[in-house]
Amino acid sequence: MRKLALSDEILMQVEKPARYIGNEVNMVVKNPADVDIRFCMCFPDVYEIGMSHLGIQILYDMFNKREDTYCERVYSPWMDMDKVLREKNIPLFALESQQPVKDFDFLGITLQYEMCYTNVLQILDLSQIPLKAAQRTEEHPIVIGGGPCSYNPEPLADFFDIFYIGEGETVYDQLLDAYKENKKNGGTRIQFLEKAAEIEGLYVPMFYDVAYNEDGTLASFEPNNTHAKRTIRKQVEMNLSDTFYPEKPLVPYVKAVQDRVVLEIQRGCIRGCRFCQAGMLYRPIRERDVEFLKERAVAMIKNTGHEEISLSSLSSSDYSQLHDLVYYLIDTFKKEGVNISLPSLRIDAFALDVMSKVQDIKKSSLTFAPEAGSQRLRNVINKGLSEENILTGAMSAFTSGWNKVKLYFMLGLPTETEDDIEQIAVLSDKIAREYYTIPKSERNGKVSITTSTSFFVPKPFTPFQWTRMAKQEEFIAKRKLLSAKLKEQLNNKSIKYNWHDAELTMLEGVFARGDRKLCDLLVTAYNNGCIFDSWSEHFKFDMWVKSFEECGLTMDFYNHREREEKELLPWDFIDAGVTKSFLWREYTKGQQEVVTPNCRKGCAGCGAKVFHGGVCYEPRNEAGESLIQA
Amino acid sequence: MEIRIKFAKYDTMKFISHLDVMRYFQKAIRRSGLDVAYTEGFNPHQIMSFAAPLGVGQTSESEYFDIELHTAPSMEELVERLNEVMADGMRILSAEILPPPVPQVKRETAMALVAASSYLVMKKDGYEEELSKEILEKKFEEFISQKSIPVIKKSKKTEAEIDLAEFIFEASAEGKTTEFSGVYENGCAFYMLLSAGSVNNIKPDTVMEAFYAFLGKEYNPYAYQVHRLETFADLSLRKVSQQEIARRIKEGSMPERKLVPLMEYHKY
Numbered sequence: 001m002r003k004l005a006l007s008d009e010i011l012m013q014v015e016k017p018a019r020y021i022g023n024e025v026n027m028v029v030k031n032p033a034d035v036d037i038r039f040c041m042c043f044p045d046v047y048e049i050g051m052s053h054l055g056i057q058i059l060y061d062m063f064n065k066r067e068d069t070y071c072e073r074v075y076s077p078w079m080d081m082d083k084v085l086r087e088k089n090i091p092l093f094a095l096e097s098q099q100p101v102k103d104f105d106f107l108g109i110t111l112q113y114e115m116c117y118t119n120v121l122q123i124l125d126l127s128q129i130p131l132k133a134a135q136r137t138e139e140h141p142i143v144i145g146g147g148p149c150s151y152n153p154e155p156l157a158d159f160f161d162i163f164y165i166g167e168g169e170t171v172y173d174q175l176l177d178a179y180k181e182n183k184k185n186g187g188t189r190i191q192f193l194e195k196a197a198e199i200e201g202l203y204v205p206m207f208y209d210v211a212y213n214e215d216g217t218l219a220s221f222e223p224n225n226t227h228a229k230r231t232i233r234k235q236v237e238m239n240l241s242d243t244f245y246p247e248k249p250l251v252p253y254v255k256a257v258q259d260r261v262v263l264e265i266q267r268g269c270i271r272g273c274r275f276c277q278a279g280m281l282y283r284p285i286r287e288r289d290v291e292f293l294k295e296r297a298v299a300m301i302k303n304t305g306h307e308e309i310s311l312s313s314l315s316s317s318d319y320s321q322l323h324d325l326v327y328y329l330i331d332t333f334k335k336e337g338v339n340i341s342l343p344s345l346r347i348d349a350f351a352l353d354v355m356s357k358v359q360d361i362k363k364s365s366l367t368f369a370p371e372a373g374s375q376r377l378r379n380v381i382n383k384g385l386s387e388e389n390i391l392t393g394a395m396s397a398f399t400s401g402w403n404k405v406k407l408y409f410m411l412g413l414p415t416e417t418e419d420d421i422e423q424i425a426v427l428s429d430k431i432a433r434e435y436y437t438i439p440k441s442e443r444n445g446k447v448s449i450t451t452s453t454s455f456f457v458p459k460p461f462t463p464f465q466w467t468r469m470a471k472q473e474e475f476i477a478k479r480k481l482l483s484a485k486l487k488e489q490l491n492n493k494s495i496k497y498n499w500h501d502a503e504l505t506m507l508e509g510v511f512a513r514g515d516r517k518l519c520d521l522l523v524t525a526y527n528n529g530c531i532f533d534s535w536s537e538h539f540k541f542d543m544w545v546k547s548f549e550e551c552g553l554t555m556d557f558y559n560h561r562e563r564e565e566k567e568l569l570p571w572d573f574i575d576a577g578v579t580k581s582f583l584w585r586e587y588t589k590g591q592q593e594v595v596t597p598n599c600r601k602g603c604a605g606c607g608a609k610v611f612h613g614g615v616c617y618e619p620r621n622e623a624g625e626s627l628i629q630a
Numbered sequence: 631m632e633i634r635i636k637f638a639k640y641d642t643m644k645f646i647s648h649l650d651v652m653r654y655f656q657k658a659i660r661r662s663g664l665d666v667a668y669t670e671g672f673n674p675h676q677i678m679s680f681a682a683p684l685g686v687g688q689t690s691e692s693e694y695f696d697i698e699l700h701t702a703p704s705m706e707e708l709v710e711r712l713n714e715v716m717a718d719g720m721r722i723l724s725a726e727i728l729p730p731p732v733p734q735v736k737r738e739t740a741m742a743l744v745a746a747s748s749y750l751v752m753k754k755d756g757y758e759e760e761l762s763k764e765i766l767e768k769k770f771e772e773f774i775s776q777k778s779i780p781v782i783k784k785s786k787k788t789e790a791e792i793d794l795a796e797f798i799f800e801a802s803a804e805g806k807t808t809e810f811s812g813v814y815e816n817g818c819a820f821y822m823l824l825s826a827g828s829v830n831n832i833k834p835d836t837v838m839e840a841f842y843a844f845l846g847k848e849y850n851p852y853a854y855q856v857h858r859l860e861t862f863a864d865l866s867l868r869k870v871s872q873q874e875i876a877r878r879i880k881e882g883s884m885p886e887r888k889l890v891p892l893m894e895y896h897k898y
Contacts, residue, residue, distance in 0.1 A: 002641055016647075021642045305659070307656065363672075
C-alpha cells in the first residue's frame with residue numbers, strides 16, 4: 001500500500017481528493033534514499049491548472065533523467081485543503097513521495113502570471129519554510145523561481161534564494177552539480193548561493209542592494225557580494241530538436257485544463273507586436289525539426305492515451321514546416337480517434353482546409369486577434385493584421401460554412417482615442433455585414449460574433465515598458481464607450497461583448513513593473529487574506545487596497561506614470577538579448593505609427609543575434625528577407 | 631465484437647471518481663493499442679459502458695465495463711496488454727467475449743444487468759469505540775437476524791420507508807479480507823450481499839447506519855472501509871425490463887433469485 005500524507009478522513013472531506021494523491025500515469029517513482037538531490041517542482045495554482053503546464057513536464061522529465069536527482073511535484077492546495085493543513089498543522093507535501101516539501105533540497109516555483117504571487121507565499125507558508133530567503137537556514141530548501149515573471153523578479157526578490165532567468169533546459173545541470181559538490185564538501189547555504197551566482201542566468205537577489213530616489217524610483221542597483229554579476233544574461237536553448245522533451249508526459253486522473261498532448265513546435269515569435277512580452281522575451285524564434293516533432297507526437301499519444309493533440313507556439317502559421325506536420329498528424333491520428341487542435345493559426349486557405357478536416361464547422365469558431373480596432377492603432381502596436389486580412393479570411397470561412405467568429409481586442413493601448421475604440425465596434429459589425437452579403441439560401445443560419453476585450457497592461461522588456469497604463473475609471477469608461485458603440489451597430493444583435501475585470505488588471509500592472517518595495521506589500525496582502533487572486537470568487541480587491549494603504553504604497557506610482565527613457569527600471573539588470581535601445585526605438589516608432597517588419601522580412605537589430613541562432617541566422621536574399629518562409 | 635472486462639480498483643485509486651475512472655480507461659485503452667471501435671463524427675469516443683459505479687473512497691475487485699473492439703487478441707493477451715498500461719491500484723482481472731447480439735434484440739448493458747453486489751465493510755484502525763470487536767460482531771449477527779429493518783431511504787427528491795431486511799440477501803460478521811481489500815489490524819470485517827442496480831440500490835453505508843441505529847449510536851462513515859467483492863446479475867430476471875421488475879416488486883411477485891457474477895451471465 002502506498003502511504004499517503006493525509007488520512008482517508010481528510011481526503012474524503014475535500015473536493016477532488018485525487019489532487020493530492022499523486023500516482024498519475026507516467027509518474028516517476030524513485031527511492032528518495034537513493035538520490036543526492038530532491039527537487040520539488042511547484043506550479044502555484046490549483047492542480048488542474050498546474051498539471052496543464054508544459055514547462056513543468058519538460059523539467060520533470062529532464063531532472064528525473066539524472067540518476068542522482070528525484071524531481072517531485074506540488075501544486076497550490078485548494079481553499080478547503082488549505083484550511084485543513086493549517087488547522088492540523090500538516091506540512092505541505094510532494095505528490096510522489098508524499099513527504100514534506102520542507103525536507104527537500106530545492107523548491108522550484110514557476111511564475112507564469114503575476115496574479116499567482118500570493119499563492120507563492122501560501123506554498124512557502126504551508127510548507128513551513130520561512131517566507132523570506134534571509135530567514136532560511138541550512139535546513140531549508142533552496143527556493144528557486146523561473147518562468148516569464150522572473151524577467152522582473154523584483155516584487156518577489158525577498159522570497160527567493162535564486163531566480164533562473166531563461167529557458168530551463170540550459171544551466172540546471174550546472175546548478176545541481178554545484179549543489180552536490182557543495183554538499184559533499186560540507187559547504188554552507190551561502191557558499192552554494194555564491195557558486196550559483198557565478199552561473200550564467202542565475203540571479204541571487206540577496207546579493208544585491210537597491211536604493212531609491214525621493215520620488216520612489218530606483219536610484220541604484222548594486223551587487224553586495226563579489227560573486228554576483230552586474231548583469232544577468234537570459235539563458236536560451238538554441239537547439240530545440242536535440243534537447244529535453246518528454247516522451248511520457250504525466251496524465252492526471254482529474255481532468256486538467258489542458259487534457260491533451262502539447263506539441264511545442266517552436267519557441268519565440270517573428271512578429272514583434274509591441275505590447276507582447278513573450279514575443280520579445282523568447283527571441284529569436286527557433287523551430288523544432290519537423291521529424292523530431294512527428295516522432296514525439298506519436299510517442300506521446302502512445303504513452304499518454306490522450307484523445308487530443310494540440311500544437312503550441314506563439315504564432316503557428318509562422319512555422320515553416322506546418323503543412324507537412326499538420327497533414328501528417330491528421331493522417332496518423334484521425335483514424336485513431338485523436339483530435340487535433342490548432343490554436344494561433346492565421347485564417348487562410350490552408351487553415352480552412354485543415355479546420356474543416358479536424359473540427360465540426362457547425363460548432364467551431366474562427367478566431368481573430370486584431371487587438372486594436374483601427375489600422376492606425378494596429379500600426380502603433382505593430383500588429384500586422386489588416387482589416388482586409390480579417391474580412392477576406394472571415395468571408396472565405398463563411399462561404400465554407402462557418403458562422404461563428406471570435407474577436408480579441410485590448411482597451412487602453414498607448415495613444416488610443418475614442419475613435420479607435422469605436423472602430424472595434426465598426427469592425428465587429430463589418431464582419432457581420434460581410435456574412436449577410438451571402439445569399440440567404442447559401443447561409444448557414446445567423447452569424448455570431450463574440451467581441452472580447454482585455455485591458456492593456458504594459459510589461460517589462462516590451463517597447464511599452466515605459467508607457468502609462470490607464471486608470472481603473474478610464475478603463476471602465478472605455479469599456480462603456482465600446483458597449484454603447486456596439487449597440488449602435490446595424491448587426492448589434494449578432495454581436496456578444498465580453499470584457500475583463502479592471503480591478504485585477506490594476507494589480508497585474510503593479511506586479512508586472514514592480515520593484516522590491518512590493519515584497520512587503522505581498523506579505524501584508526497575504527496576511528490580509530489575499531490568495532488565489534486569479535480566481536474571481538477569491539479575489540479581494542478591497543483587501544489589496546487596504547494593504548497598499550498599510551504599506552504606504554500606491555498603485556498609481558507603478559501604473560499611471562509615464563516613465564522617462566533614462567529611468568533605471570527594476571529589471572534593467574537582466575540582459576534579455578533584446579536591447580533597451582531597440583525597445584525605446586520601437587516605442588518611438590509606435591508613437592509615430594510606423595510599422596517594423598517581422599524578423600523574416602528584415603532584421604530590426606533587436607539584439608537577439610547575440611544568441612547565435614534561430615531566425616537571426618537564416619539565409620537571406622539581397623533585400624534582407626529570410627529564404628525560409630512559412 | 632463486444633468484450634466484458636473485470637477489474638480491481640484498490641489502494642489509493644479509491645480516491646478517483648467514477649467519471650475520472652471512465653476517462654482513465656479511455657486513455658488506458660488507447661495506450662494498450664487495442665483495436666477499439668470509435669463513434670463517428672468530429673469527437674470520436676470509444677464505445678464503452680460501465681456497470682454499477684463505485685463511490686469515491688471505496689475499493690473493489692469486481693468492477694466491470696463492456697467495450698467494442700474491431701478485432702481482439704486472445705483474452706489472456708488482452709488482459710496482459712491492459713495490465714501493462716495500468717497505474718498502481720488498477721488491475722485487469724479477466725475479460726470475456728460476449729456472444730454476438732441477436733438481431734432485433736437490444737443488448738442488455740452491463741449496467742442494466744446488475745442485481746446485487748457483495749461487500750466487505752472493514753473497520754479502519756484508529757477508530758476504536760467502547761464496544762469490543764466480539765460484542766460488535768455479536769450485535770451485528772443480532773441486527774441482521776431481525777425479521778424487518780425499517781429505514782427511511784432518501785433519494786435526491788423523495789424519502790420513503792423501506793424494509794432493509796428485504797434487500798439484505800446475505801450478511802455475516804465474519805468477512806474475509808482479500809488481496810485487494812487491504813487489511814486492518816483490528817480485524818473487524820462485515821460481509822453483506824445487497825440488492826443493487828437501478829431499481830433497489832442499497833449502499834453498505836445504509837446498512838451500517840441502520841446497524842449503528844440499532845446499537846443506539848451514531849455511525850461514522852469514515853470509520854469503515856467499504857470494499858466491493860462481486861457484482862451479480864440475476865438469471866431469473868433475464869430479458870425482464872426494469873419497469874417490469876419495478877412492477878413485480880410492488881406486487882411481490884418476484885421470481886426466486888438466481889445470482890451469478892456478471893462475468894458468467896452470458897454463459898447461461
